Amino acid sequence: MIEGWKRRARQLEAETYAIYLAYRDPRVPWYARLFAVCVVGYAFSPIDLIPDFIPVLGYLDDLLLVPLGIVLALRMIPPTVMAECREKAQEVVAQGKPVNRAAAVVIIAIWVLLAALVVVLVVRILE
Numbered sequence: 001m002i003e004g005w006k007r008r009a010r011q012l013e014a015e016t017y018a019i020y021l022a023y024r025d026p027r028v029p030w031y032a033r034l035f036a037v038c039v040v041g042y043a044f045s046p047i048d049l050i051p052d053f054i055p056v057l058g059y060l061d062d063l064l065l066v067p068l069g070i071v072l073a074l075r076m077i078p079p080t081v082m083a084e085c086r087e088k089a090q091e092v093v094a095q096g097k098p099v100n101r102a103a104a105v106v107i108i109a110i111w112v113l114l115a116a117l118v119v120v121l122v123v124r125i126l127e
Helices: 002-023 030-043 057-076 079-094 101-126
Strands: none
Touching: 002 030, 002 057, 002 079, 030 057, 079 101
16 A cells, blocks of 8 residues: 555655646746646745645645646646646656756745745734
8 A cells, every 4th residue: 555655645645746847837827837837836846835744634635735736737737748747747757756956956945035024914914
């Protein structure tokens, strides 16, 4: 059973990477690109909407939000583009985990900016 979960996790990782490749394709509509960036950014982000240390709810986003986002992104991206990107993703994932430090910096910067925005809003409300 655990081996099945590991296999499914690897498939989800490959599918997420394929979506990452697809969002860069010019044949993908702008709204699908925007949604794909959000899904991939959230999936690979070290920061979760609900922190993992919160019992049960902490893993809810990993078990529901990420797969749901992937399904929705797949419906928005043209099937021919996804087929090409899946092939590329399988090759890259088979060689080892892809690393993109620039993407990591962008994701962390977005989370820092969102946190700063929340702090500013809370301060204004409390004044």
